[in-house]
Each structure stands twice: as C-alpha cells, then as structure tokens.
Amino acid sequence: MRTIITTESVAQADRFDHWVYEMSQVFAGLDTRPVSKGPFQGIAARGSVGSVQLNSISAGPLRVRRTARLCAQYEEDYYKVALQISGTSVVEQGGAQTALGPGDIAICDAARPYSFTYVGDFRTVILLLPRPLLPLRPEAVSEVTAHRISTDEGVGAVVAPFLQSLGEQDRDFVGPAAHSLMDGTVSLLTALVMERLDRAAPHDAMMLRIRAYIEHRLADPELSPDTIAEAHGISRRYLFKLFAAEGTTVAGWIRTRRLEHCARDLANSDAADQPIGMVATRWGLLDHRHFSRVFKSVYGETPREFRRRALVDVTGE
Known part of the structure; x- marks a missing residue:
C-alpha cells in the first residue's frame, strides 16, 4: 500500500x-x-x-x-x-x-x-x-x-x-497471485456473512449455502442441478423453486457467474497472453463457440473484442 x-x-x-x-x-x-x-x-x-x-x-x-x-x-x-x-x-x-x-x-x-x-x-x-x-x-x-x-x-x-x-x-x-488472493478474500467474507445469517429463514439459509457451493465449483464442467440438489439433500423441483422465487434459474445463475469470472480474467492485463479458450475452460465452459455466442449476447461484443477494449482502457494504448 x-x-x-x-x-x-x-x-x-x-x-x-x-x-x-x-x-x-x-x-x-x-x-x-x-x-x-x-x-x-x-x-x-x-x-x-x-x-x-x-x-x-x-x-x-x-x-x-x-x-x-x-x-x-x-x-x-x-x-x-x-x-x-x-x-x-x-x-x-x-x-x-x-x-x-x-x-x-x-x-x-x-x-x-x-x-x-x-x-x-x-x-x-x-x-x-x-x-x-x-x-x-x-x-x-x-x-x-x-x-x-x-x-x-x-x-x-x-x-x-x-x-x-x-x-x-x-x-x-498483481498478476495471477492477486486474483487468487482476491478469491480467498471473497471466500472469507462470504463465510463471515453466512455465519452471521445462521438464524436466517430456512429459505435464505439454504440459498446462501447453495450459492456458495456453486461459486466454489464453477470450474467443474459437471456442475448441474442434479449435483447441486444431491449435495444439499433436496429435490431438483425444490431447487428450481428456490431460484424461481428470486426470479432466476439454476442454469442462469451458473452461467452468469461463469461469464463474470471470464470477463474479469479477459480484462486482466497480466493474463493477456492466455488464449481465450483457456479462460473459458478454466470456468467450466468447454464449448468455446457456444461460450463466444453467449458472451456476446450478454456483453454486446465477442470475448476477443471485449478483451481488446478492456486492455486498451487499462493501458491507455
């Protein structure tokens, strides 16, 4: 500092x-x-x-x-x-x-x-x-x-x-170590808030656990409603109901969090030499063509265009 x-x-x-x-x-x-x-x-x-x-x-x-x-x-x-x-x-x-x-x-x-x-x-x-x-x-x-x-x-x-x-x-x-340390910081603060919310309503407590579970497994391409429901001892139907109550879906939440992590990595000048496909794979997105289409639908530009603009904004070049 x-x-x-x-x-x-x-x-x-x-x-x-x-x-x-x-x-x-x-x-x-x-x-x-x-x-x-x-x-x-x-x-x-x-x-x-x-x-x-x-x-x-x-x-x-x-x-x-x-x-x-x-x-x-x-x-x-x-x-x-x-x-x-x-x-x-x-x-x-x-x-x-x-x-x-x-x-x-x-x-x-x-x-x-x-x-x-x-x-x-x-x-x-x-x-x-x-x-x-x-x-x-x-x-x-x-x-x-x-x-x-x-x-x-x-x-x-x-x-x-x-x-x-x-x-x-x-x-x-700076560099990859900074992002790992940032992830650790976020995990600790998430745990801190979750501990304080132990007395929350069952619905909120369950959603907190599910969101944290998803966050720590975004890199796993096998992450799915089935694996999430099984890990929390609930049915797929109840899992879908929990997310529907918040106006979203399980798949939609996973996709959003993965894309946000990808966008962060693409904007990281220390990782500018990493292939875009490697970034997508790191967050559980193995179909790179599909990733590019979905990314553009959310951010309004392809991953390559997003990276180019983000890095120019950072370096001014």
Whole structure:
C-alpha cells in the first residue's frame, strides 16, 4: 500500500479542510465533518488485491456520511468492510446502529446511506468489495449491515488478522497471485456473512449455502442441478423453486457467474497472453463457440473484442 494523503506538512489550521478535499478525490460521494475542535491529523494509504480496494486510515475525530442525495449523485456498487484497529466508532445504516471497538468488523452497503462516527483518534482498515463478487443477495447481506461482528471466535477470528495483514502490506498485489488472493478474500467474507445469517429463514439459509457451493465449483464442467440438489439433500423441483422465487434459474445463475469470472480474467492485463479458450475452460465452459455466442449476447461484443477494449482502457494504448 502507498500513502496517498497526509496532513503532516500542512498548517494546523488547514489540516481538516486539506484532509476533506484530498479524501474527496479518492472517495467520491462522502460528507466528512469534524466532531471536535481540537488539532487534527490524518494519514491514509491505499492498495489493491485484484478488483478489491484496500485502505488503511489513521486520523483524528471525524464523521463520514453517505447521504441519500450523495447515493443518487454518486452511484457505488460495492460493500464497505471496516475493521477497527484502534479507537472506537459508531456505524449506522438502515435504522441499525452499532459501536465498534478494536478488532470489531462492520459491513455497509455503499449503495445505501450510512455513516461512520469516530469520536477519538482511530485507525481502521477499510476494504471496498465490488458487490457482484459476493455470491449473496443484497437483501440477505442487508441483514448484517451496520451490525457489530465480533472477531473473538468463529470465522471472524480468521478474517480480522487476515484483513489487518492486508492493510499492512507496502505494495499492491498483481498478476495471477492477486486474483487468487482476491478469491480467498471473497471466500472469507462470504463465510463471515453466512455465519452471521445462521438464524436466517430456512429459505435464505439454504440459498446462501447453495450459492456458495456453486461459486466454489464453477470450474467443474459437471456442475448441474442434479449435483447441486444431491449435495444439499433436496429435490431438483425444490431447487428450481428456490431460484424461481428470486426470479432466476439454476442454469442462469451458473452461467452468469461463469461469464463474470471470464470477463474479469479477459480484462486482466497480466493474463493477456492466455488464449481465450483457456479462460473459458478454466470456468467450466468447454464449448468455446457456444461460450463466444453467449458472451456476446450478454456483453454486446465477442470475448476477443471485449478483451481488446478492456486492455486498451487499462493501458491507455
């Protein structure tokens, strides 16, 4: 991670205004206000793991809000995962409110209004996770947003040191290793949310397990409604009913997730020399002609055209 903002060389009277301006260049759509009249200091570093952004922030007392107006003005399609390293904070979203102490985690949906209030000096690691990467319905995730997630035991005890370690790295992760690490990050956060939803309605709990099962087996060309139903001890008919209740189909969900992974890999400049057929095969799509047709029907261009445009956007060449 590299330092992108610091108030160290700024006159004390100008530090907070400097902080707000510089942070607005990085995190659009936030309203930042002081919560005390004392001296202010702040430093922020940023890095990435594939498509996931990492931010390590140490600062004085402040409040960060994303209002309904700002949500409409700046559309954001990610989840904000915050690990409190030191100090305390109060998180609010959707009528829920919770207090975080060192080691606690909270999740917010950036598409909806939220706020973080830090009443004293603090340090936090914030991970910005694109919503499509989390194989869970936003309605299910909303059940845990702005709720304190303890890291004393269970999945949280694994996730917290992992996120803290990511936040302490002094470089970005690139290449194939970055995507593997990103997949691991997504898997851990999925498990964290699923553990919190153990008391969910049977329908939601079953769908969470099924989606996670599918996500971890997308590379298997034999993945099918039969294998999914058998693995969960339910009938094909009930499986179809579960997906129909969400306005989709089993095959449609598998196809969508496979295509999304393919699109991500095609846009990865570190994998630009990999044949398109290899990318499709890696995600369980063995009929390459069929893959090309389906990909174009969804993304409006062939895989080759998509890769060419995506790589030009990344390199500017």
